Amino acid sequence: MLEYIISKYNFWVYVILLLIGLYAMVGKKNLVKKLIGMNIFQSAVILFYVSIGVKKGGATVPIFLGNAHAAHGHGHAIIDVASYINPLPHVLMLTAIVVSIATTGVALAVLILIFRRYKTLELDEIMKIRKETGV
Amino acid sequence: MKVIAIAIILLTGGLLIYGVEDMPGWGDPDSPASSHVSPKYIKEALGKTATPNMVTAVLGDYRGYDTMGETAVIFTAGIGCILMLRKKRKGEGD
Numbered sequence: 001m002l003e004y005i006i007s008k009y010n011f012w013v014y015v016i017l018l019l020i021g022l023y024a025m026v027g028k029k030n031l032v033k034k035l036i037g038m039n040i041f042q043s044a045v046i047l048f049y050v051s052i053g054v055k056k057g058g059a060t061v062p063i064f065l066g067n068a069h070a071a072h073g074h075g076h077a078i079i080d081v082a083s084y085i086n087p088l089p090h091v092l093m094l095t096a097i098v099v100s101i102a103t104t105g106v107a108l109a110v111l112i113l114i115f116r117r118y119k120t121l122e123l124d125e126i127m128k129i130r131k132e133t134g135v
Numbered sequence: 136m137k138v139i140a141i142a143i144i145l146l147t148g149g150l151l152i153y154g155v156e157d158m159p160g161w162g163d164p165d166s167p168a169s170s171h172v173s174p175k176y177i178k179e180a181l182g183k184t185a186t187p188n189m190v191t192a193v194l195g196d197y198r199g200y201d202t203m204g205e206t207a208v209i210f211t212a213g214i215g216c217i218l219m220l221r222k223k224r225k226g227e228g229d
Contacts, residue, residue, distance in 0.1 A: 007160040007161060008155055008158060008160060008161065009161065010161050011155040011158055012155070015148060015151045015152060015155065018147075018151065019144045019147065019148050019151075022143070022144050022147060023140055023141075023144045026139070026140040026143055026144070027136065027137055027140030027141070027144075029136075051161070052166070052168045052169075053168065053169070053173075054161065054162045055162055055163075055164040055169060056161075056162035056163070056164060057162075057164060059164070062177065062188070062189040062190055063187055063188045063189065063190075064181050064187040064188070064189070079177060079178050079181065081173075081174040081177050081178065082164055084177050084189065086168060086169045086173045086177075087173070087176060087177065087180075087189035087190045087193060088168075088172070088173050088176060088193065089168065090190045091190055091193045091194050091198065094190070094194060095201065095202075095205055098205050098208065098209060099205075099208060101209075101212075102208050102209055102211075102212035103212075105212050105213075105216055106212050106215050106216060109215065109216040109219045109220055110219065112219075112220060113219055113220075
């Protein structure tokens, strides 16, 4: 049982991170805290994907070591798959990081607009003002 | 509110912990993610694209159109921020 827990310890960390982010998104009333929760959630997913690409046993970063010009054209026989970690999750997470930066930027701009109109970022106060004024 | 949130995260956490059972162990070289298409990219990336960095080869060559779409995403986000935060001219409604 203990060996099972240790052999998958990376996943437990991501489950905890993801739940922290989800709780901040659902349970907190401050909109900035909700946004930070979304960022923690995204970080958990990104770390999860990157950890999938890890290979034990001497694998290194996915950059070809050695003379690239000599191997160009007939590199098929030389490259050993087990000596490089999986590059595909890294590529996908570069895309995900770009999207997360874009969503965070737009969300912060929307929060500035909300603060200008309602003078607060607490969700319950905003809903009270909306109910009173009918806007 | 708090009770609903805690119920939601307990449900989600239970499902996630149930799902971890089927995941491969840490650093397993024979995991599905590392044994399906990824060996093909590692072997062929250098010969086909002449780029030593495999991440760059996939991002810029194999998925070049996707990266172009990514720049469109960033551009849209920047234009959106500018339109939301710019100062209004006189006579322009809110």
